[in-house]
Amino acid sequence: MTAESHNSASGAESVAPSAANTGHYGHGHTGDGKLKLAVGAIGVVFGDIGTSPLYAFRETFSGHYGIEADRLHIYGVLSLVFWSMTLVVTIKYVLTIMKADNKGEGGSLALLALISRSSGEKRWTWPIILLGVFATALFYGDSMITPAMSVLSATEGLNHIEGRFAPYVVPIALTILIGLFMIQSRGTAKVGALFGPIMLAYFLMLSVLGLIHIVDNPWIIVETLNPVNALRFFITDGFTAFIALGAVVLAVTGAEALYTDMGHFGRAPIGLSWMFFVLPALMLNYMGQGAMVLAAEAAPAAELIRDPFFLMMPDGWRIPVVVLALLAAIIASQAVITGAFSLTQQAIQLGFMPRLRVEHTSASAAGQIYIPVVNWGLMVMVIILVLGFGSSSNLAAAYGIAVTGAMFIDTCLLSVVLFTLWKWPAWKALPVLAVFFIVDIAYFGANLIKVPDGGWVPLVIGLVIFTMLTTWSRGRKLMQQEMAEGAMPIPVFVKSAANSATRVLGTAVFMTSSSDGVPHALLHNLKHNKVLHQRIILLTIKVADVPFVREENHCALEDLGQGFHRLILNYGFMQPVDVPDALKRVTSCGGEFKMLETSFFLSRQTLIAASKPGMPIWREKLFAWMLRNSESAMEYFRLPTNRVVELGSQVAI
Secondary structure: OOOOOOOOOOOOEEEOOOOOOHHHOOOOOOOOOHHHHHHHHHHHOOHHHHOHHHOHHHHHOOOOOOOOOOHHHHHHHHHHHHHHHHHHHHHHHHOOHHHOOEOOEOOHHHHHHHHHHHHOOOOOHHHHHHHHHHHHHHHHHHHHHHHHHHHHHHHHHHHHOOHHHHHHHHHHHHHHHHHHHHOHHHOOHHHHHHHHHHHHHHHHHHHHHHHHHHOOOOHHHHHHHOHHHHHHHHHHHOHHHHHHHHHHHHHHOOHHHHHHOHHHHOHHHHHHHHHHHHHHHHHHHHHHHHHHHHHOOHHHHHHHOOOHHHHOOOHHHHHHHHHHHHHHHHHHHHHHHHHHHHHHHHHHHOOOOOOOOOEEOOOOOOOOEEOHHHHHHHHHHHHHHHHHHOOHHHHOOOOOHHHHHHHHHHHHHHHHHHHHHOOOOHHHHHHHHHHHHHHHHHHHHHHHOOHHHOOHHHHHHHHHHHHHHHHHHHHHHHHHHHHHHOOOOHHHHHHHHOOOOEEEEEEEEEEOOOOOOOOHHHHHHHHHHOEEEEEEEEEEEEEEOOOOOOHHHOEEEEEEEOOEEEEEEEEEOOOOOOHHHHHHOOOOOOOOOOHHHEEEEEEEEEEEOOOOOOOOHHHHHHHHHHHHHOOOHHHHOOOOHHHEEEEEEEEEO
16 A cells, blocks of 8 residues: 555555565564563553453343342352453463564554465455454444443442432533543643553552452352352353353453553563453452352342442442542543554554544654544544443443454454464364354354344444445555556656656655556656656655564665666554655665755545446445545655645546
């Protein structure tokens, strides 16, 4: 998806480095101490899964499933929660999938790029790519529901401070959420510095609250770790136990964040935080909730199970617990919003989205970005979800299906990794995959039952975004094919035009989406202006399917003769593109680049209907709309505004 400086692409060509070159691509992380990174990970990575005790245990015993809060069911649910965390988070993500990193980066798009690079153009690659893109689309659905669910459930804790807060829970939650989205443009560096200490305090609070009640029933620890209790739950309740998995899975929502945020902290620090701090804190709290309910008589137990998290705290702790829960919910929301920004930038660079305005909120940290369209789009959807569902219990019906769908797709991608990248023998890979698929299908199936009650919301969101991502990718390829068919070979052009046209002082940079042929903007300029600059640079920006490209592999220069040069700038999909900054470092093609003597020629394409369209008319119209509304190449590539010339052309796809 190279940069033809128009709006037909993301602005950069997505390329897979050859096997000989992949070793030259580097990641770019410094070796901070594991303990410091582990603390940082607690503040960013575990916000989503950390807020699950606010609602997960409660929802399992809500009226939707008709499960009584008795000894059999409480032990069964606690055992299910523990073994879900063990199988899904610890074994699947921490010990297995996180080893499948793309030069240190994780997430569905990074994994997809890794598989695409390793598998080449094999027939089964395209369905795998579609799966990875759909997982990306589901993430956007999750990034809308997570802030709504987390903040709404935490705000409901105000009812336990003062009952008269009840009518104001939704307005307060909306005020917090709107404020959170309003400050995104200022960057999260300063706020992020507080995340670690706040989440440390929050998880310590979870542990202490749990231990207060566990001491009255220490045997609950043994019952929770005993998988027989989970099996007994299924044997006794059958299908009811199966559909209750739709609520149990709320305890592991956020597990995919461990993989997505791996590039920021590394696999070892995240695993360290999870195994020795987060997992114990979560399980202590869940067991404490169960012990509290079991210690009560029948009628009080039925009352306690309606909101066990906030009812387990001593009276004097109410305000600090609610405040900490609110702060943890805000941090969980912040993490998923930031994740949506990062994922969008990857999608743009890899060619699945049109160019969007990306603002860098930190001069030192390239990963701290702000994308206005994504921010305001998420805010509008979060407001609609809060107003539409009204409470966290209602919203729980929609929560989980996007997460379990993404987890299932991650297992599908992992199966490709095990067989094609890691070359595991079948006897070793199949049992592991069988366990993962059984768990994922069970959870996804249980959540599908919630579709009529609100589960359709993230599915519709995912399908809409999936359609847009695939339409853009397909439209770009059709447009590039159409433009390549009429391209003139560069040696022919140099020989015929270089000596016949008038040469003028200065440098002309023609940005082109292909490293072959003559750019359309160059042909149009010669046709209408009858002149060529003394130095002509045919600039192509290529985005590799690795996150970072080392400095020594950043530029590739070729002298084409007669003052013509072919320049290729290589970027990773996590690196921002800054053309003027890159040109400052190029001095081997006729001297340094002076911006006041350099003109950038861009080509802007307009779509027209083809006699035989390459995709359905409605998709062509959607692609044309995305093309018109994408960010201009001038701003995306950070070109000086007073040195840019745009030349238009029409393309039929």
